[in-house]
Amino acid sequence: MKRLRMRRMLVELPVFIDMALGRMEAAAESGEAKPEALMRIIASLLGGLRRFRHFSTLNDRDAYANSLPPIVNDQAVRLAAFAIHLAETQPSSSLAPSVISDLIRERLFDRVLLTAEIRRMLLAHLPRKSTTAGEFRACAMSMIREGKADTVKRAEGLIDEDPQLELVHAEAEGASRQMGTRSPNLVLDAVEAIALARCGSTARAVLGALEPYLNSPEPADAGGPVSAEASARQPYAWSILMHRLSGSSHTTADDLLGLTSELSEELMIPQIMSPLIAGLISRRDLTPAWDIFVDLCEKQRAENVPGRYVDRQLLAAATPLCAQLFGLDAAVQLVDEWARRTTGPSPTDWRHSITIDSVNLNTLLTQCAQFSRPGIALRLFAAAQRRWGLWPDHISLNILVDCCRFSQTTDADEPDSIRSRLRDLVGEMRLFGSKELDNPGDSYMVHDIPELADGDVSILLDREGMSWRETMGDMRPWQFGRRIVRDVILGNWPYLVDVPSPLDFGPFAKLDDILRPYPSAHPDELRLPLLTARYTHIIPSAGTFQSYITLLGFYGRTEEIPVVLAWARELGVQLNAKSMCSALAYIGEVEGPRRRVRGWKPEGGSAFVRDEEIMRRWLQEWIRGEVPSEGDVAAFVREVKVKGAALSAPR
Structure with missing residues (x-):
């Protein structure tokens, strides 16, 4: 139900931000509220947007860990733009320019909210020498995640060469926005090493970047205790190392097993052992991986703290291992x-x-x-x-x-x-898809x-x-799968049962009638699922429609594919190229006689058109982007056959 609540908030978020910005703008113009109070409200709203991280949207493309849905990023940009406008309209001087508050800066430079657009807005708004080292590194990490590591390295070279830019580091040590009492240089070194390790291309680069943090930390003073920060960095570095090496094609199973001898008892944690087991499984070295898992299970049985050696992450890594062995x-x-x-x-x-x-x-x-x-x-x-x-x-x-x-x-x-x-x-x-199940x-x-x-x-x-x-x-297995998907979609949004198929207009039709979308009451809004439905917690994604289209085509229910595409359009699910290729391939395989469509030609004349051409035109009207051509569909079919797969079930 948490997913349903998050979706409800996601649907209502733009309206809420509209109301909040309208009231704050009116309060600022009338002088009813001070700018400092409005800045605190904006900071609170930005903090609330972080709750939407990890929320999987309808379109899962271009997503990474801790990212926000696009609709939430848009609201963060609006709040940031209003805060900058509010700051720039306040009295200031060349020596003391008016900028956004420290709390808003902290919110916007956070990893979750710092997108490319917000980063450009902040760097254009803030004075050149007022950016702290922590904020600079936050921008660098953001650019690294976007694949702009070369730009980051060039910027770091300018800092070393330009004495004026060196003030960025000097001001960071005395700034009031330091993260606790930690030394900025040590923190930035660790962040830089971890970032480079994540984007490095070779195992040697990863080891070289993380080597200072893999060994047991030593106290700064001869008899003093080890800092908590240094102790926390070591397992984090080992976890990154195991993740990178387990996925590297240049690392063997013996290399991974050799690393286990370097691990102390404190480092026998699921975050480090899970990628190790996964790496051994991918290299087909199953017996040593199972021995490691059994040893961790024995340690956990003697441990009073749940999750110390075995947690859900390690259990997920060991599940395919157990299935392959036993x-x-x-x-x-x-x-x-x-x-x-x-x-x-x-x-x-x-x-x-x-x-x-x-x-x-x-x-x-x-x-x-x-x-x-x-x-x-x-x-x-x-x-x-x-x-x-x-x-x-x-x-x-x-x-x-x-x-x-x-x-x-x-x-x-x-x-x-x-x-x-x-x-x-x-x-x-059947000429047309049935809205009722015949199972x-x-x-x-x-x-x-x-x-x-x-x-x-x-x-x-x-x-x-x-x-x-x-x-x-x-019922056979594919009929169960078909029934469950229909219950998810039609159970959550019952009105979709009335959505017509683009091919339900008979042998004679007008192009405008085919391309016209279903007349929804609120066509530009996300529709919440029915609260009493069985699968309210499941929001179908582009991958769901791809799997369902392939299932229908594989078992000869091709007549249902056009209406499934109409469901996706009504729900705002952006289909990927593979889904469109699959749909067009199946429709082209079993299409009937050509239909006479009025208004098909550019001058408005009629033409006899194949079903695949009608659906391609319908997709172009919906997607407003690149739709697979006839050659793309043919190449997709050839690729499927080359791989030894089948487009339809054997009869």
Whole structure:
């Protein structure tokens, strides 16, 4: 439900900022409020925007850790522009120019809010010599995340050469905005080393940058204690090192195992050991990785502090390891043994002591897809909230749909193959998509199992010796995936059932009628999901529609793809190129006779047009950008076939 609350606030945020800016502007013009008071309000609003970090938006492209949704970044820019305008309208002199308050500067130079646009605004507003070293480094880190490391290095070279710019460092030591009592030079050195380590291209560069922070810190005085800051930097540096080396193609499994001998007992923490185990798995060195995990589990069983050696991050890294060594059932048992339950007493030992999140669930679902076990995936998806208290997200839905698409039932599971083939034939002969589902039986029998909340782990697993039909009914895996996606979309936004397909205008149509969007009551606003829906917590993303389009095309439900594209348009989900290529490829494969469309030609004349051309024109009207051409779609189909994949299920 937290995701729903965040989405509600996200929808109402622009209106709230409009009201706040309007009132503050009126108060500033009338003199009812002092500029200092308005600055404090702006700083408070900027601090509130940080709550939207980690919130996954409908369009997941161009996102990185701790980033804000684009709509929130826009509001931060508006607040920053108003604060700068308010400061510049106050009386000032050439010696003491009026600038924004220190609190607003601290907020805007924060990693979460400091985007490229805000950075340019701040550097244009602030006097050249008033920027502190910490603010300069914040800008440098922001540019490094944007891939502008060369620009940062050139700027640092200017600081070393220009004595006037050297004042930036000198003023930082005496400024009142220092971060606590830490030495600015030491802090900046650590930040610079970590930043360069993250963007370095070789293992040698990473080791060279982090080497001063990998060894045990020594006290500044001979008999004095080690500073808390120095102690905190060491595990952080080791964690970055393990992440970089585990993903490097130049590092072998022996290199990673050799690093473990350098780790002290204090460094045996999940943040360091998780990337180590993941690196060993990627190099197919499974036995040493499992030995490390078992050793950490033994240490955790003897430890009174939950999460000291084993936490949800390490559990997520060990789940695919356990599945590859001992099978999917063992991986499910491993997670269920450590995961905290929503029912029952509080844990008194290591069992059920870890509060898992959607990452753990998504890791299990991924293993279900790799082992082609859709039954376990469906039960995990249904039991996650009631059993472990976690809400599946849109990524969980994407993986579940892919799992249902790749899973094939055997002939023993389909005793009446003639009936199933007739159903498929009727589905392929439909001219228009049906708004009603034609699947028999109760598709959500898995949700009605009471033992999912507190039963034994066997309730999540497949029953030995029983076929798919005996445990899940008449519906096949892909039909379950289709039903769940439709329930997510149509359950959250019931009005979408009336959205027409762009191809529902028959053999004769007007171009304006085809391109005209669905007449929503509020076309420019995000629509909140229905509060009473089953899947209110799942907001479909571009990846969801990509998986769903591929599922429909793979199993011959191509007539439903155009209306799915219309749903995405109505929800404001920006499709990626792969989704559009998949949709156009499937529509082009099964399109019927050409349609006569009035107004198709530039001079307004009629033309006989293929369905794929109509959908491409419809996408261009919606996207207002680059849409895959006929050549792009053909290249996409060739690429799929070269990889050995199939565009449709075998008959």
